[in-house]
Amino acid sequence: MAFDRFGRNINYLRISLTDRCNLRCIYCMPEDMTFRPRSELLQDDEILRLVRLFTKIGFRKFRLTGGEPTVRANLVEIVQSMSATPGVDMIAMTTNGVLLDRMAGPLAEAGMRRVNISIDTLDADKFKKMTRWGKVEDVWRGIHAAEKAGLEIKLNAVVVRNYNDQEDLVDLARLTLYQPWQIRFIEMMPLGDVSDFQLAGSVTEPEMVKTIEHALGPLTPVNNGELDGEARLMSLEGARGRIGFISSVSHPFCASCNRTRLTADGRLRLCLLREKEVDLMTPLRSGATDDEMMDILKEGIWWKPWGHQLDQDVIPLNRVMSEIGG
Ligand code: SAM
Ligand code: SF4
Secondary structure, rough: OOOOOOOOOOOOOEEOOOOOOOOEEEEEEEOOOOOOHHHHOOHHHHHHHHHHHHHHOOOOEEEEEEOHHHHHHHHHHHHHHHHHOOOOEEEEEEEEOOOHHHHHHHHHHHHOEEEEEOOOOHHHHHHHHHHHHOOOHHHHHHHHHHHHHHOOEEEEEEEEOOOOOOOHHHHHHHHHHHHOOOEEEEEEOOOHHHHHHHHEEOHHHHHHHHHHHHHHEEEEEOOHEEEEEEEEEEEOOOOOEEEEOOOOOOOOOOOOOOOOEEOOEEEEEOOOOOOOOOOOOHHHOOOOOOHHHHHHHHHHHHHHOOOOHHHHHHOOOOHHHHHOOO
């Protein structure tokens, strides 16, 4: 098992499969984003070797993300190989859903269990504005395909002031009255080149709660307000689904953090909102043995920072969100 120096057991890995994306969400990356050459990204066999080594130090849950994980070549084969790896108990993915229409079935067959699908608004024009060119109907088709394939679904929306913080937020929340889904509203986090925009447009959980309650009535905490993963769950009266708030900025959940991240270019990112990383690519490509690699992983995890320092105006600037995986 892998512990950090604060006694947290770290057993959940989020893998950014690529920094590329078929959208350009305004809160995630600049429109003229340049991507890394493919040779600088982890190759399939390198990812699979690392997954195997992570299972040996006690990791059980793996989430594929990006950039957009569905644009990675051989995604289905990667999932198949991961699910055949002893110790891998759960494979999930965070996706914009655009390509799920054709990929949900093969991914479920390959062993994927859960998908978190990002949809920031139900309004076609606003969706286009927030993603710079996306079509919301593609995401809807993806959601239905994922349901049909038997994948567990959660929906994610990043809330941005003056874009989707009013009626769009309410329309998404209203969906839980009719659908048994969990819809999670995410406080926008500041990272990299887009941090000025992100800081200016950030909406906190209390503001979101107020807007939803004003339109749809009181929200009641679920599970006595205990976190479900990183989300605090609430429900509207008579609702079939749940509303979650991921409030990394206003209510950080560092004490219960059990995760670490693998960037597409092979760095162990110990905390999403801290720049500290451990280079895994160099030892991987220079012939380190499994034992040496596991020592590097355990040592890195030991030094995982406690949490972010946004309240002290320390903003991680070395990467944008799509390079780390969210
Ligand atoms: N492309 C996939 C997607 O959009 O779901 C996966 C990668 S994306 C970086 C992972 C998650 O991070 C998504 O739910 C996205 O909405 C969220 N995200 C992106 N930028 C963010 C920001 N600045 N603050 C908070 N969440 C953000
Ligand atoms: Fe792409 Fe996801 Fe970032 Fe949007 S949030 S630009 S879909 S990686």
